[in-house]
Amino acid sequence: MGENGLSRRQALGLGAGAVAVAGAAALPGTARGQEAREFRRRPAEDLVPRQNIGIQLYSLRDMQAASVPNTINLLGGIGYPEVELFTMQGQTAATWRGILEGANVRALAAHVGIDRWRNELDAVLNEAETLGMQYVGVPGIFPNPPATRSTYQGLAREFNRYAERVADRGMRFYYHNHNFEFARDGGTRLYDILLDRTDPDLVFFEMDLYWTVTAGVDPLDYLSRYDQSRWPLFHVKDRSAAGEFADLGEGNINFARIFRELQNKHYHHYLVERDTQVDPARTAAVGYEYLRDLRGSRRRKPYTPTEAGGTASAARAGRTT
Structure with a gap:
């Protein structure tokens, strides 16, 4: 059966009459032509x-x-359904779970x-496991490791080991980038080594859009060259023209341009972040x-890697267009 429920034989059986109708639909000035143009101009969607x-x-x-409870209650009141932790603040996982459940907020992930x-x-x-997380990961390596292929090959092996243990508990392991991972050694981006040398079924990534753009990299370059499932998490963090942190919508990163290319928007999670606490x-x-x-x-057509680069001036400025 075809995509519209017709066999090839049935489709051919429609004959010239169907062709004539299709041709009329494309004629400018006709009612069908107007309907076709309106259909092509799909309305904006979430x-x-x-x-x-x-x-x-x-x-x-x-x-x-x-106050952990006051902070979580604030976020629940805004409407956030999920959060990503970075410290336990000296409290037990069971205490955290009680606070989160009381505010109807879930712990999606944690930086460890x-x-x-x-x-x-x-x-x-x-x-x-106590917090019921789907993801648990590494926020980066600090101090920054040597920017060499051998260092990152070793990190990839290390991540594979952790990821197996995480998977055994029914969760997913991930790595969060900054800008230093996009340095090159011998012409190869260090970040690419992590992607290429880790098990794609076990090791996932959280793309920090601010740091990716700050590195002069177009996020769409990666989302078109690799399987998008490698990035279940995004840090949605805006960047001013001067390169400073900004609240969402007040910087110059075009998030709509990035997210419209996702093949399954429901697979990914979109985490607000700002490093400075103005x-x-x-x-x-x-942000919410x-x-x-x-x-x-x-987008309703296949995405090609040649579209990913944006303009040369945008890449030099370290921003998406």
Whole structure:
């Protein structure tokens, strides 16, 4: 059967009459032609599923340090269904789970420093399991490791080992980028080594859009060259013309341009983040409203890598167009 429920024989049986109707539909000035043009101009639609909007709690770290319950209740009141943790703030995973459930917010993921992965793996996995997380990952390697192929090949092997243990617990392991991973050694981007040398069924990534753009890289280059399932998580973080952090919609990253290319928008999660805390409550409110209201025309044709680069001037400026 064809996509419209017709066999090839049935389709051929429609004959010249169907061709004539199709031709009339394309004629300018006819009612069918007008309908066809309106159909081609698909109305704008939501680009971000509301149930997949979250926030990285690092954006509200001072508020969280003062009161975890007040911070989570604030986010639940704004409408956030999920959050990403970066510290347990000295409290148990069971305590955190109670606070989150009380605000009708879920713990989607957590950033866990590489030292804990290396020295406290069982404890990390136990906490993540208690919180009911889908993802648990590494926020980056600090201090930054040597920018060499051999270093990143070693990290890829290390990530594969952690990812197997995470998968055994029914969760997914991920790595969050900054800009330093896009340095090159011998003509190869270090970030590409992590992608190419890790098991695609076990190791996933969180694309920080601010840091990717700051590195002079178009996010669509990766989303077109690799399977998009490698990036279940996005840090949606805006960037001013001067390269500073900004609340969503107040910088110059064109998030609609990026998200309209996602083949399955419901697979991904969109996490608001701002590294500087000018007004964290405002950042949270503005970020949620921006993603909730982000609309655009979804792509309906295959995406080609040659479209990913944008303009040369945009790449030099370190921003998407």
